[in-house]
Amino acid sequence: MEEKIFKIAEKIKNAKKITVITGAGISKASGIPTFRGKDGLWSKYSPSELATYQAFTKNPKLVWQWYNYRRKIIKAAKPNAAHYAILELEKIFKNNFTLITQNIDSLHRQAGNKNILELHGNIFETKCLICDKIYFDDTIYEDDELPPKCKFCGGKVRPNVVWFGENLDRNILDKAMEASAQCDVFLCIGTSGVVQPAASLPKIASDIRAFVIEINIEHSGVSIYSDEVIIEKVEEMLPKIVDLVKK
Ligand SMILES: NC(=O)c1ccc[n+]([C@@H]2O[C@H](COP(=O)([O-])OP(=O)(O)OC[C@H]3O[C@@H](n4cnc5c(N)ncnc54)[C@H](O)[C@@H]3O)[C@@H](O)[C@H]2O)c1
Ligand SMILES: [Zn+2]
Structure with a gap:
């Protein structure tokens, strides 16, 4: 070696x-945690089922809960x-x-x-689907605040990350x-x-x-x-x- x-x-x-x-x-x-390998993330859901636009359309709250959960872990990391x-x-x-x-x-x-x-992309950025703005956002939301709304136009927002199947x-x-x-x-x-x-x-x-x-x-x-x-x-x-x- x-x-x-x-x-x-x-x-x-x-x-x-x-x-x-x-x-x-x-x-x-x-x-x-990594996605693959021994101690994979979230036992109940597979990331490939959550990190897609289809999942977000179907259940934006669940997808945001997953990113909120990851934000919490990542924010504490050095x-x-x-x-x-x-x-x-x-x-x-x-x-x-x-x-x-x-x-x-x-x-x-x-x-x-x-x-x-x-x-x-970056988990501490949020992207608005209505006004297209991308802004810094490291908020750990309470469950009843999810999904959050665009701070500029009040529209529907997503985490600014690339999901499976996206370019x-x-x-x-x-x-x-x-x-x-x-x-x-x-x-x-x-x-x-x-x-x-x-x-x-x-x-x-x-x-x-x-x-x-x-x-x-x-x-x-x-x-x-x-x-x-x-x-x-x-x-x-x-x-x-x-x-x-x-x-
Ligand atoms: N930290 C993060 O931002 C994070 C965490 C999980 C997943 N992701 C996302 O998941 C996707 C998955 O792809 P990926 O290949 O990055 O991750 P992956 O989870 O698919 O693979 C992780 C790799 O890291 C190796 N590994 C684990 N511990 C190691 C260590 N201590 N030293 C060296 N290697 C180690 C594993 O053997 C495995 O090959 C990416 O799109 C990424 O955006 C990001
Ligand atoms: Zn907006």
């Missing part, structure tokens, strides 16, 4: 451009050692660094990263694809690699012969595109690697 870590640190050190993609696994040590290790990478690579995240939890922003592409913001996806196609090291962290189109980004990097590194506690859909796979907790492994990069 030590040898592998040295090799990876060396690859990162010699990189001109680095792109990082993170998934729910990076926030697990901050106390935010970035962990892995988020801060990624901040160090941005400090080293500056404009040659891109962070793509599938997470909606803001923990990368909270850690201090600047160049972040939030592929799936990603084209501009953000284009930037993510470009960053994946132009890096020489691609780091893929804590994602099951099954949610598209995010899951195709490591393949884009691999196709242009970037060195793809995966860190996950188990093999994932991304492993086949990876030049090195490290099966370890990211909050333990990434700080070690970044320390070596800085030496």
Whole structure:
């Protein structure tokens, strides 16, 4: 393992451009449950049944209850050692660094990263279906306040997150694809690699012969595109690697 870590640190050190993609696994040590894997979210409902526009149309209160519940968990969470290790990478690579995240939890922003592409939106933003405004909203609502109403027009609002079956913001996806196609090291962290189109980004990097590194506690859909796979907790492994990069 030590040898592998040295090799990876060396690859990162010699990189001109680095792109990082993170998934729910990076926030697990901050106390935010992942969707898949052992301690999946909500036992009664499956996220794929709640995180859809159809579910919202059918029962907006239930969908908002689910986001309210997740807001509560996420609001209490703090970035962990892995988020801060990624901040160090941005400090080293500056404009040659891109962070793509599938997470909606803001923990990368909270850690201090600047160049972040939030592929799936942000749980602390609310979007109005009537006036189209998107605004910051980290309210934990009482049950009888759900579903909330637009603070501008009183219209129907939803969380500003991308649901299953919905398209990603084209501009953000284009930037993510470009960053994946132009890096020489691609780091893929804590994602099951099954949610598209995010899951195709490591393949884009691999196709242009970037060195793809995966860190996950188990093999994932991304492993086949990876030049090195490290099966370890990211909050333990990434700080070690970044320390070596800085030496
Ligand atoms: N924190 C969040 O914002 C959050 C939480 C849950 C789900 N989601 C959403 O769920 C979707 C699911 O995709 P996903 O791939 O991000 O998550 P996922 O739940 O499908 O997969 C999580 C992955 O993280 C790995 N993992 C768990 N703990 C780890 C650790 N300590 N170190 C390294 N790896 C670890 C698991 O093995 C798994 O492969 C995304 O669209 C995302 O928006 C977000
Ligand atoms: Zn409105």
